[in-house]
Amino acid sequence: MTTASVPRLQAHGLTLRRRGRAVVDGVDLALPARGAVALVGPNGAGKSTLLSLLAGLLAPHAGRVLLDGADLASMPVARRAQAMGFMPQHFAPHWDLRVDELVAMRLQGQQAARDAGAVLQQAGLAAFAARHWSTLSGGEQARALLATVLATDPPALLADEPGAALDVRHRLALVEALAARGRERLVVVAMHDLDLAFQHFARVIVLDRGRIALDGGAELLHAPALDAVFGVHFERVAVPPHTLLRAHRLQRADHAH
Numbered sequence: 259m260t261t262a263s264v265p266r267l268q269a270h271g272l273t274l275r276r277r278g279r280a281v282v283d284g285v286d287l288a289l290p291a292r293g294a295v296a297l298v299g300p301n302g303a304g305k306s307t308l309l310s311l312l313a314g315l316l317a318p319h320a321g322r323v324l325l326d327g328a329d330l331a332s333m334p335v336a337r338r339a340q341a342m343g344f345m346p347q348h349f350a351p352h353w354d355l356r357v358d359e360l361v362a363m364r365l366q367g368q369q370a371a372r373d374a375g376a377v378l379q380q381a382g383l384a385a386f387a388a389r390h391w392s393t394l395s396g397g398e399q400a401r402a403l404l405a406t407v408l409a410t411d412p413p414a415l416l417a418d419e420p421g422a423a424l425d426v427r428h429r430l431a432l433v434e435a436l437a438a439r440g441r442e443r444l445v446v447v448a449m450h451d452l453d454l455a456f457q458h459f460a461r462v463i464v465l466d467r468g469r470i471a472l473d474g475g476a477e478l479l480h481a482p483a484l485d486a487v488f489g490v491h492f493e494r495v496a497v498p499p500h501t502l503l504r505a506h507r508l509q510r511a512d513h514a515h
C-alpha cells in the first residue's frame with residue numbers, strides 16, 4: 259500500500275460504554291486524507307462521542323483508532339495535536355483573554371503561522387480582536403474558533419456542530435468553508451442540518467444508536483432507512499439540482515425508538 263492510500267483516520271471495532279450501554283458500538287470506519295464528511299444522526303446517536311474518540315479525547319473501552327496507520331493511543335499528545343484540529347460544541351477558555359490573545363496562543367509554534375491579527379482580518383473578525391472572549395456571542399465565538407483552528411491548518415479537522423449557534427448566512431459560509439477545505443484535507447463535521455449535509459458533503463455517515471446505519475453520498479437521500487433512523491417520514495422535494503428533505507411526523511408511534 260502506498261502512503262497516499264493509507265487512510266488518515268481509521269476506527270476498528272470502536273466501542274464506548276456509558277452506564278453499561280454502548281453509545282459507540284463497534285464502529286469500523288476509514289477516512290481518507292482528503293474529503294468532506296458529514297456525521298449526522300438523531301440526538302444521542304453518539305456523534306459527539308465518536309468524534310471525541312477519533313480525536314483521542316476519550317479512550318475507547320474496545321477497539322482502536324489509527325492516525326496515518328499508527329495507533330492513536332500510544333501517540334504523543336503533541337503529535338496528535340499537530341495532526342488534528344478539534345472544534346468542540348462549546349469552547350470556554352479558562353482565562354477570559356482577548357480574542358487576538360487567544361488566537362495568538364493557538365498559533366504559537368506553528369511553522370506557517372500568520373499573526374493573529376491577519377487571521378482575524380481574513381475571517382472578517384478584525385473588529386473583535388480586542389474584545390474579551392466572554393463578551394462575544396455564541397455565534398461570534400464559533401466563527402473566531404473556526405478561524406483559529408483553520409489557521410493552524412491541521413491535516414484532519416473534526417468539528418462538532420460548529421454551525422449550531424450561527425445565523426443562516428454565517429452557517430452557510432461555514433459549511434462552504436469546511437466543504438472547500440475537504441478538497442485538500444480531511445474534514446469531519448457532526449451536524450443536524452441534513453439538507454446542508456447532503457448538498458455540501460460528498461460523504462454522509464448516518465449514526466444510529468452508536469452504529470453506522472448508512473454511509474454514502476447523495477443517493478442516501480432516497481434510502482428508506484433514513485426515515486427509520488430519524489423516526490419521521492421524509493418527503494423528498496426536488497429542487498433541481500438538489501433533493502431536499504421535508505420531515506413529517508409519523509402518525510402512529512410505530513417507529514423503532
Ligand SMILES: Nc1ncnc2c1ncn2[C@@H]1O[C@H](COP(=O)(O)OP(=O)(O)OP(=O)(O)O)[C@@H](O)[C@H]1O
Nearest residue numbers: 276277281299300301302303304305306307308448
Ligand atoms: N458523560 C456522560 N455520562 C453518561 N452518558 C453520557 C455522557 N455523555 C454522553 N452520554 C450519553 O451518550 C449518548 C451519546 O451522546 P452523544 O453526545 O455522543 O450524542 P450526539 O449524537 O452527539 O447527540 P446530540 O445530537 O444530542 O448532540 C447519549 O445517550 C448521551 O446521553
